[in-house]
Amino acid sequence: MFHKEGGKIILISTSLTVALLLLIDYFVTEGWFRTVLMLLVLSILVLVLQFFRNPKRYTEITDENVIAPVDGKVVVIEEVFEPEYFKDNRLQVSIFMSPINVHVTRYPVNGKVKYSKYHPGKYLVAWHPKASTENERTTVVVENRLFGEVLYRQIAGALAKRIVNYAKEGMQVVQGTDAGFIKFGSRVDLYFPIGTKVEVKLGQKAVGGKTIIAKL
Known part of the structure; x- marks a missing residue:
């Protein structure tokens, strides 16, 4: 579950990630280098996603x-x-x-x-x-x-x-x-x-x- 404040950034980041992966796949022919670039791009997306995560928490509500x-x-x-x-x-x-x-x-x-x-x-x-x-x-x-x-x-x-x-x-x-x-x-x-x-x-x-x- 992600926080609503991350909606726009997550959408932009995901779109850029997909575009970059397609460009890398099309233009980079060296197998190992292409893999490294793809993993780097995906890692950045994962960092953005984890930053905006919003885990459900049960709070024991008390005024004390x-x-x-x-x-x-x-x-x-x-x-x-x-x-x-x-x-x-x-x-x-x-x-x-x-x-x-x-x-x-x-x-x-x-x-x-x-x-x-x-x-x-x-x-x-x-x-x-x-x-x-x-x-x-x-x-x-x-x-x-x-x-x-x-x-x-x-x-x-x-x-x-x-x-x-x-x-x-x-x-x-x-x-x-x-x-x-x-x-x-x-x-x-x-x-x-x-x-x-x-x-x-x-x-x-x-x-x-x-x-x-x-x-x-």
Whole structure:
């Protein structure tokens, strides 16, 4: 199953792949070289297809947990100053996504979207310390009845050139459902009140819609 955001790219990539394979088959006569070229073209298509995959995930919906919004590796757990919305110190948990990860963004909690804003910006590598404030990004705050306001931020990386965000202010959202997509390499930051019990460790792999990031 593929994400709807990949529809156009998948169609173009498939069409180009078919055209290139026909051209290679027609013009390249050297057997081994033709095989290598065909495998290279097919490999690129496979990479595009796997990037836009959208596996079905069963989320155990509960207000007592904050779940991972994306697949990836936990690269930051630290107290920082959050300057955009809270304007105070928060506990930040960041998940880095490589190009081979699933790039669907899922709502980490149930609740009402209180804030949703897009920021144009740079394309520093996603793990750069300044990526949270200087890269292209979207900031979303969902108010949950138990956790209060939970902020997550989609951040574009060096390869990501488009962030898709479905959250609109006033929406009621359901934990684990589709919140958007980041195309080609990225990161997502989560911000919690100081003292929140974090359930993940640095270097741990997180699974979007499944891994518990924090709980009451």
